[in-house]
Amino acid sequence: MLNYFNFMDFEDDVLITNDFGKHCFISRSDFDLLVHDQIKAGHPKYDELIDKSFIFDGHPEVFIFDNTTAMRAGKSYLFQSTSLFIFVVTNYCNAACLYCQAQDALSKRYGSMTTDTARKAVDIALSSPAYNMDFEFQGGEPLLNYNTIRFIVEYTEQQAPLKHKNVSFSLVSNLILLTDEMLAFFKEHNVSISTSLDGDACVHNTNRPLAGGGPTFDCVTAQFRRVRDFGVPIGAIETTTRFTLGKHKELIDTYISLNAMSVFIRPLTPLGFARGNWEKIGYTPEEFLQFYQDCLEYILQKNLEGVPIEESHAKLFLRKILLGEGVNYMELRSPCGAGIGQMAIYHDGRVFTCDEGRMLAEMGNDAFQLGTVEDTYDALVDNPVCKAACASSLLESMPKCCDCAYHPYCGTCPVVNFAMDGDIFANAPGNYRCKMYMGMLNVIFHILHKEDDSIKIFYKWLECD
Amino acid sequence: MSTERKVKYPCFASIARDQQTIDAILAKGHNALFVEQETPVLLPANEKLNLRDTATIDKLCNFDVVELNSDTTFYIAFSYSVGDNALFITNKCNSSCIMCPNSDYERKKTSDRSPERILELISYFPKDAPYLIITGGEPTIIGYKFIDILKQVDKHFPETTQLTILTNGRSLAIKDFADKLLDVCPERTCFAIPIHGGCAEDHDAITQAKGSFDQTVVGVKRLLSCGFKVEIRIVVTGLNYQHMTDIADFIIKNFPGVSHVHIMAAEMRGSAVKNRDRVWVDYADCFSASREAIQMLMQNGFDVKLFNFPLCKVDRAYWPICVKSITDYKIQYYDTCSGCSVQQICGGVFGTTLKVTKMELTPIAEETHA
Numbered sequence: 001m002l003n004y005f006n007f008m009d010f011e012d013d014v015l016i017t018n019d020f021g022k023h024c025f026i027s028r029s030d031f032d033l034l035v036h037d038q039i040k041a042g043h044p045k046y047d048e049l050i051d052k053s054f055i056f057d058g059h060p061e062v063f064i065f066d067n068t069t070a071m072r073a074g075k076s077y078l079f080q081s082t083s084l085f086i087f088v089v090t091n092y093c094n095a096a097c098l099y100c101q102a103q104d105a106l107s108k109r110y111g112s113m114t115t116d117t118a119r120k121a122v123d124i125a126l127s128s129p130a131y132n133m134d135f136e137f138q139g140g141e142p143l144l145n146y147n148t149i150r151f152i153v154e155y156t157e158q159q160a161p162l163k164h165k166n167v168s169f170s171l172v173s174n175l176i177l178l179t180d181e182m183l184a185f186f187k188e189h190n191v192s193i194s195t196s197l198d199g200d201a202c203v204h205n206t207n208r209p210l211a212g213g214g215p216t217f218d219c220v221t222a223q224f225r226r227v228r229d230f231g232v233p234i235g236a237i238e239t240t241t242r243f244t245l246g247k248h249k250e251l252i253d254t255y256i257s258l259n260a261m262s263v264f265i266r267p268l269t270p271l272g273f274a275r276g277n278w279e280k281i282g283y284t285p286e287e288f289l290q291f292y293q294d295c296l297e298y299i300l301q302k303n304l305e306g307v308p309i310e311e312s313h314a315k316l317f318l319r320k321i322l323l324g325e326g327v328n329y330m331e332l333r334s335p336c337g338a339g340i341g342q343m344a345i346y347h348d349g350r351v352f353t354c355d356e357g358r359m360l361a362e363m364g365n366d367a368f369q370l371g372t373v374e375d376t377y378d379a380l381v382d383n384p385v386c387k388a389a390c391a392s393s394l395l396e397s398m399p400k401c402c403d404c405a406y407h408p409y410c411g412t413c414p415v416v417n418f419a420m421d422g423d424i425f426a427n428a429p430g431n432y433r434c435k436m437y438m439g440m441l442n443v444i445f446h447i448l449h450k451e452d453d454s455i456k457i458f459y460k461w462l463e464c465d
Numbered sequence: 466m467s468t469e470r471k472v473k474y475p476c477f478a479s480i481a482r483d484q485q486t487i488d489a490i491l492a493k494g495h496n497a498l499f500v501e502q503e504t505p506v507l508l509p510a511n512e513k514l515n516l517r518d519t520a521t522i523d524k525l526c527n528f529d530v531v532e533l534n535s536d537t538t539f540y541i542a543f544s545y546s547v548g549d550n551a552l553f554i555t556n557k558c559n560s561s562c563i564m565c566p567n568s569d570y571e572r573k574k575t576s577d578r579s580p581e582r583i584l585e586l587i588s589y590f591p592k593d594a595p596y597l598i599i600t601g602g603e604p605t606i607i608g609y610k611f612i613d614i615l616k617q618v619d620k621h622f623p624e625t626t627q628l629t630i631l632t633n634g635r636s637l638a639i640k641d642f643a644d645k646l647l648d649v650c651p652e653r654t655c656f657a658i659p660i661h662g663g664c665a666e667d668h669d670a671i672t673q674a675k676g677s678f679d680q681t682v683v684g685v686k687r688l689l690s691c692g693f694k695v696e697i698r699i700v701v702t703g704l705n706y707q708h709m710t711d712i713a714d715f716i717i718k719n720f721p722g723v724s725h726v727h728i729m730a731a732e733m734r735g736s737a738v739k740n741r742d743r744v745w746v747d748y749a750d751c752f753s754a755s756r757e758a759i760q761m762l763m764q765n766g767f768d769v770k771l772f773n774f775p776l777c778k779v780d781r782a783y784w785p786i787c788v789k790s791i792t793d794y795k796i797q798y799y800d801t802c803s804g805c806s807v808q809q810i811c812g813g814v815f816g817t818t819l820k821v822t823k824m825e826l827t828p829i830a831e832e833t834h835a
Binding site for chain 2: 059
């Protein structure tokens with residue numbers, strides 16, 4: 001008997017996927033047999049299709065009973081409450097990145113988070129029922145408010161054991177202002193670091209100049225080495241602009257020269273400066289996808305040559321595709337993590353559904369505000385905005401997404417939908433994010449379909465966790 | 466040279482199938498029953514035992530616990546494989562429910578284990594037991610000694626062992642007793658408490674104990690206010706199947722903190738059999754009568770499950786909430802069940818019920834189209 005599945009034509013085969021996140025490439029003729037429930041024991045595809053739960057024998061209720069745990073596993077992120085709290089400790093910045101998502105030319109509310117606001121924010125976070133939590137420091141440039149970062153870390157370490165919580169810290173920073181004292185503190189308190197590195201000196205300095213002009217590449221790469229040699233975990237992410245297109249080799253080679261373990265290739269989010277500057281720095285989805293494919297192929301080639309660098313975006317997708325994990329990456333879950341998975345606390349005490357929600361507020365639209373630090377955690381989650389964000393990111397209930405073969409791996413962002421198209425519900429399949437994610441998944445599935453040595457590399461990446 | 470001494474029966478023993486297990490058991494000062502030879506041997510006394518029920522012995526595994534009687538019968542006190550992790554306190558009860566699966570005689574029988582023996586038994590239980598059910602009769606009827614037992618349970622078992630106490634909750638209406646009990650009771654304990662009617666009149670008519678409803682309600686509310694997990698059990702029989710919505714309504718209005726409601730089909734044994742004329746209604750009718758109550762409870766946020774109902778007596782839409790729960794050795798299926806396409810997910814029926822009621826079971830046909 002047939003289990004429910006979605007399908008799409010893929011190169012000369014058909015790609016089928018199901019609610020367990022399993023996938024299978026099947027020939028057109030076998031697909032025809034499958035649709036008519038004609039694939040029985042003895043057919044060469046039978047074992048694989050049974051194993052991946054596309055077909056089953058016996059009563060449907062028995063099949064459901066036997067697979068309840070697998071269904072739950074794929075959605076395991078739903079069984080925990082908010083666990084990622086983003087503390088936007090300041091929106092001052094020493095840089096002027098072309099695509100800055102954290103600011104908009106119209107933004108006039110500059111400020112830094114006080115310890116009073118920070119204390120209230122931590123109290124709210126620690127009252128979320130989840131046991132394991134991440135506190136992430138962002139900005140502007142968060143090191144401009146290092147005192148509040150230090151306060152949050154110390155206050156949390158005092159409070160977390162009393163509330164039976166396990167909190168890990170991370171910092172998103174351009175590292176230009178990193179002092180020895182800060183570095184020692186981060187090491188002592190296990191704060192891991194994420195920084196932006198957009199390519200070689202030429203691309204990086206174009207994308208990410210200092211405020212008032214001036215290069216940052218040499219400083220960032222030097223700091224990267226310094227942090228890593230000091231024993232603090234550090235990773236770098238890349239944001240793609242028009243200037244990066246075509247320069248995938250330079251980008252990857254730069255990361256390799258730093259002995260970076262991974263590179264996170266990301267398209268622009270059309271919020272903040274990026275939106276205003278789109279003509280200068282933006283591109284079509286097709287242009288980005290060509291770049292992404294070039295990057296991934298070059299990275300795989302390097303891996304086959306013995307350089308073990310991973311691409312983080314692909315790895316997220318692969319954890320879902322090959323391992324069926326309920327990956328709690330906020331943008332690729334259904335429903336998304338707005339409110340129920342993450343919250344962003346702004347320097348002025350306003351609390352938003354997520355990072356993107358606060359970026360939209362910086363553009364002047366606070367539609368995704370849940371409340372303030374004067375509210376309780378319960379009140380914040382109960383805000384109808386949270387429910388609206390969840391309802392509009394539930395792929396299973398959206399007309400085109402529910403039928404898409406990529407639906408087990410994908411995600412939509414109500415904030416981006418709202419900012420770009422004026423509607424929290426995605427106008428899929430034509431919209432920007434859809435084209436991006438579909439395109440990236442096409443690249444990955446193309447590699448999986450080829451069934452060459454690249455798959456071994458993918459599995460190797462997945463082992464390293 | 467073996468140490469021979471007269472064994473005092475009844476005695477406890479842990480099952481051993483290899484030398485390593487024997488050593489571990491004896492090291493704790495406990496008795497070991499070595500079963501990997503023709504005649505089981507009780508150690509350290511080195512006494513050979515001609516136990517009659519060898520079939521059951523074969524099913525037991527290392528560290529299961531048995532209570533051996535002088536007449537070569539034995540009782541499984543704990544078993545990983547046979548799956549009845551229950552600490553049985555007493556047969557006695559302060560109520561006398563018409564559909565009780567125990568008989569009047571069993572309830573009044575006086576040969577209960579002393580609290581001291583119960584404490585000894587607890588020490589035999591493996592610490593990695595996934596759960597423990599404390600039951601009776603009414604376990605709290607032994608009074609303040611129950612609190613000592615609970616203290617020992619908390620000391621013996623780690624946080625990972627789920628604890629459930631089956632009680633009618635009436636003794637928790639006594640403030641002093643409740644205060645002392647809840648003080649030592651581990652936070653993770655779940656109390657499973659039956660409600661038989663939506664008002665005192667209906668409930669007390671079934672328990673045959675006037676005032677029992679009010680006492681139980683006080684007990685439940687006290688537990689909820691102290692933050693304990695409470696599960697309400699409703700045994701559906703001919704006595705109350707027409708009042709299911711009243712009961713659901715009462716639970717919704719009065720016990721909002723209750724997490725689970727378990728609706729149970731009755732085991733036709735003991736008093737239930739004696740009062741069969743009033744108690745027995747086919748499970749299918751019990752289910753139909755409960756349908757609305759189930760909906761009401763679910764819509765009000767209660768997690769509802771059905772216990773002891775075979776799937777052929779329940780609407781297919783409700784199969785996901787049926788739990789396969791009857792202890793292995795109590796389950797039976799009819800011969801016709803072997804042709805049923807969902808037998809492997811069905812809980813079957815109590816053997817006792819099949820014998821007593823001759824209820825018909827219908828195998829579910831296979832489906833050719835999903």
